[in-house]
Amino acid sequence: QKEVEQNSGPLSVPEGAIASLNCTYSDRGSQSFFWYRQYSGKSPELIMSIYSNGDKEDGRFTAQLNKASQYVSLLIRDSQPSDSATYLCAVNRDRNQGGKLIFGQGTELSVKP
Amino acid sequence: GVTQSPTHLIKTRGQQVTLRCSSQSGHNTVSWYQQALGQGPQFIFQYYREEENGRGNFPPRFSGLQFPNDSSELNVNALELDDSALYLCASSPTSYASEQYFGPGTRLTVT
Numbered sequence: 665q666k667e668v669e670q671n672s673g674p675l676s677v678p679e680g681a682i683a684s685l686n687c688t689y690s691d692r693g694s695q696s697f698f699w700y701r702q703y704s705g706k707s708p709e710l711i712m713s714i715y716s717n718g719d720k721e722d723g724r725f726t727a728q729l730n731k732a733s734q735y736v737s738l739l740i741r742d743s744q745p746s747d748s749a750t751y752l753c754a755v756n757r758d759r760n761q762g763g764k765l766i767f768g769q770g771t772e773l774s775v776k777p
Numbered sequence: 778g779v780t781q782s783p784t785h786l787i788k789t790r791g792q793q794v795t796l797r798c799s800s801q802s803g804h805n806t807v808s809w810y811q812q813a814l815g816q817g818p819q820f821i822f823q824y825y826r827e828e829e830n831g832r833g834n835f836p837p838r839f840s841g842l843q844f845p846n847d848s849s850e851l852n853v854n855a856l857e858l859d860d861s862a863l864y865l866c867a868s869s870p871t872s873y874a875s876e877q878y879f880g881p882g883t884r885l886t887v888t
Contacts, residue, residue, distance in 0.1 A: 668817075698875075698876070700879075707863075707865055707882045708879050710877070710878060713876050752817050752818075754817075763820075763823050763875070764808075764823070764831055765808070765810075765818070765867075765877060768817050769815070769816055769817050770817055
């Protein structure tokens, strides 16, 4: 079992729709959760961090965390073609240690005009 | 932001390579990751106050340094074909703040 799992996609949504990206993790001791966006040929860009159960909203992005189910998701509202990228879920076991981020393989999102 | 050099590099199997990273202003922790095509980044190691502060499952031929100005180097000896990847440097403001910000990366090709 991989430590962090994501559907590789591609996930295709029409412009203006809600894109839902999902991630599960295996270590119950994980403390910090992140979503990165990576355009083709570029480096990952941090778009959301979440540390507590529940929802966290930032503009068109909402991160959702459920530690009991070991599940974290990212919703993108009013999807735009510019949102087309690979979205990487990353998990850190111990917030106070900083250190190692464990990444999923990423979900490719395609937003069709 | 975080800067890395060089942007691209082509080396021959068995050679050695040094990649460089300058962290974001005010950040004293640097982490290095390897990203193979189609995969998520894999943690190599982290440096804080010039000391290694955690290491992933990479052999000893991957080594690093952090300098007093918080810049960092990644050295890889005895290059293998499988070392071809995007090498990413990420900085964070402290060793216990786990939000990490990536540089543009160095694309290494080993032939």
